[in-house]
Amino acid sequence: MLKGISSLICADLLWVLRSMGHGDNLALVDRNFPAHSVAAKTVYGKPIQIAGSDTTDAASAILQLMPLDFFVESSVQHMQVVGEPDAVLDVHKDLLQVCNESNSGPDADKPVVMQSIERFEFYRAATQSFAVVQTAEDRPYGCFILKKGVVFD
Amino acid sequence: MLKGISSLICADLLWVLRSMGHGDNLALVDRNFPAHSVAAKTVYGKPIQIAGSDTTDAASAILQLMPLDFFVESSVQHMQVVGEPDAVLDVHKDLLQVCNESNSGPDADKPVVMQSIERFEFYRAATQSFAVVQTAEDRPYGCFILKKGVVFD
Numbered sequence: 001m002l003k004g005i006s007s008l009i010c011a012d013l014l015w016v017l018r019s020m021g022h023g024d025n026l027a028l029v030d031r032n033f034p035a036h037s038v039a040a041k042t043v044y045g046k047p048i049q050i051a052g053s054d055t056t057d058a059a060s061a062i063l064q065l066m067p068l069d070f071f072v073e074s075s076v077q078h079m080q081v082v083g084e085p086d087a088v089l090d091v092h093k094d095l096l097q098v099c100n101e102s103n104s105g106p107d108a109d110k111p112v113v114m115q116s117i118e119r120f121e122f123y124r125a126a127t128q129s130f131a132v133v134q135t136a137e138d139r140p141y142g143c144f145i146l147k148k149g150v151v152f153d
Numbered sequence: 154m155l156k157g158i159s160s161l162i163c164a165d166l167l168w169v170l171r172s173m174g175h176g177d178n179l180a181l182v183d184r185n186f187p188a189h190s191v192a193a194k195t196v197y198g199k200p201i202q203i204a205g206s207d208t209t210d211a212a213s214a215i216l217q218l219m220p221l222d223f224f225v226e227s228s229v230q231h232m233q234v235v236g237e238p239d240a241v242l243d244v245h246k247d248l249l250q251v252c253n254e255s256n257s258g259p260d261a262d263k264p265v266v267m268q269s270i271e272r273f274e275f276y277r278a279a280t281q282s283f284a285v286v287q288t289a290e291d292r293p294y295g296c297f298i299l300k301k302g303v304v305f306d
Binding site for chain 2: 001002003005006010011012013014015016017018019053064065066067105150151
């Protein structure tokens with residue numbers, strides 16, 4: 001345990017978050033996501049498990065440390081509901097709220113923009129991530145890609 | 154880079170600090186210390202380098218994250234000056250000041266106690282550490298062992 005860092009953030013995840021640079025992506029996914037097969041193609045090469053946490057709490061812990069990117073229109077993307085590409089579920093709304101609550105620094109007044117990615121396109125995008133973090137999220141489509149930003153001070 | 158964490162703390166050091174538990178020791182040493190040969194016998198197995206920092210600044214960054222142990226009489230030890238076992242140099246005083254400044258939590262009112270260890274005994278103690286962190290400290294005898302404590306909240 002470390003002072004000021006959630007116990008949800010294990011040593012391997014700390015290593016990943018610190019190793020990521022500006023523009024690197026982190027996939028934060030639910031319990032049904034094919035985390036191992038997708039993570040095998042990422043920079044880190046294997047998934048990091050946060051057992052016993054949903055994506056909302058996991059994101060809150062991660063975003064206390066990791067800034068989101070404001071050099072792009074959208075720094076957060078979620079997996080689209082199959083057949084309902086415009087649907088925004090509670091799991092997505094909760095994640096967006098956490099993103100905005102954690103937002104600090106010179107971009108604190110800018111709302112975070114979340115976009116969606118079709119399911120199979122999401123898998124492809126996730127393989128391009130730095131790492132895959134799998135939670136115990138039981139709400140469907142609780143799968144996200146977060147783009148790391150810049151620490152200014 | 155991560156929010157609220159000094160840029161002196163690299164990903165490998167974050168991994169080490171988070172992996173250490175209560176009572177584990179961290180050796181924080183100067184530029185002349187035999188870091189590689191000693192670290193080879195530690196849990197982590199290789200030294201972590203903080204180039205461009207002295208032990209004072211490195212300790213300040215580390216102790217923002219890592220609590221010291223207050224279950225023991227002394228949670229910090231420094232290498233004794235050869236032939237002057239009672240000498241306390243500026244590099245030791247600076248480290249102790251940083252330890253006290255970083256002290257928080259339920260033991261915040263307790264002063265940190267620093268003891269000394271004879272040089273070759275220090276080497277042996279350092280091999281029992283979790284890891285060795287080597288700085289660019291150029292002041293002699295700038296070598297310390299910090300014992301990790303407990304996060305309460």
